[in-house]
Amino acid sequence: MEPRAADRCFLGDVGFWVERTPVHEAAQRGESLQLQQLIESGACVNQVTVDSITPLHAASLQGQAQCVQLLLAAGAQVDARNIDGSTPLCDACASGSIECVKLLLSYGAKVNPPLYTASPLHEACMSGANVNAAKLHETALHHAAKVKNVDLIEMLIEFGGNIYARDNRGKKPSDYTWSSSAPAKCFEHYEKTPLTLSQLCRVSLRKATGVRGLEKIAKLNIPPRLIDYLSYN
Template identity: 80%
Template sequence: NCVGCFWVERTPVHEAAQRGESLQLQQLIDSGACVNQVTVDSITPLHAASLQGQARCVQLLLAAGAQVDARNIDGSTPLCDACASGSIECVKLLLSYGAKVNPPLYTASPLHEACMSGSSECVRLLIDVGANLEAHDCHFGTPLHVACAREHLDCVKVLLNAGANVNAAKLHETALHHAAKVKNVDLIEMLIEFGGNIYARDNRGKKPSDYTWSSSAPAKCFEYYEKTPLTLSQLCRVSLRKATGVRGLEKIAKLNIPPRLIDYLSYN
């Protein structure tokens, strides 16, 4: 919020922030340069530093009064950009300065961006500080859809273990549809273990198995589950996990039951 901040292409502050030139950035700040200057795309130096994972520059900008939840033309905040870069250090810094973990966006949330970049550490941290597991993006669907489409299995497991809805739909398309399309058997099995519905139909009336080639490994996997009912223990596990709801792992760990059962319910 400085007087004389006009829309420009880029400023020396943007350049230094993006390149990680912290010494130069500090000199610019000391000489009175505006840290909230925006480009024609509403990109601030904090966006630029966050997107490149330049933690030292993020720290300097925040300390100099950079707006932590500034929006660029796409509606993304610096936290979204830090998650896109997969920089856990930048994510922690932004959160410590009060960045909103669930900014009111119509586009991808920080959690979506972390799932796109495949940073399970960022995903875990965002969930710990209250990220909405069912945040819906009009293009991508939920964070689980994104993680499956990108085949980031670590992120998928973190989301599912935290209580993400395995059967959430985007135009009736579920995570299992994505797993079938990317032909990933490990992903298909993980989703089914967490209660994925192999009979769910998308807006074209197709089941996940309809997106596999006959006699391919994914097709055989679906065929097996169609012919073999889930075990009683597996059905109980899915039901109990549903009952514990979002962030259910914390509740499961406190149950007065044998450690082996806790491990089973925790998918360890």
């Protein structure tokens, strides 16, 4: 069987700095046919640029759902961090693309990635003179709040998003909403109404299944209705 492009991209290659590759360009522009051809020809879907941007970051930031799907299916790292500390899920929320967010979550993207874990590159940048530290400690929920997208906010919380997570300014996601606005009322509702036990169980199981969780859940020997619930159908 022919190995996937991601399998041919060794771990050492993932950390190798390059300028933007044709995969990055196709992903950003939404050129799904070109991207598919590049993947089939063996192009690495996890190649990073000098600022640690992967093709999945590029596609997510532009809301290119079809390209996000192709990259994830080819083995793109769903929780890769760029130099600002953002994951593709953060970028998808910044773009306001619900479809991209759904895809990333279905492939096990972490809603609450560690906020204070940084690579040596991040540490070096944080001690430098010109950095974007404001992004180093933000969650996807912070991004959703900033773009004032209630549907995204609800989706992330239902997937276990921490409404009390603080960024490096000490602000919660709700602090980026206007008082009495729809996003503010959404956060207020969830602060007053804890998730149900069934919802907490669903979040915990999805977290345990990790990447490609939907495939694993579909194989469980449980009633179809439970599979649908765990799959957010």
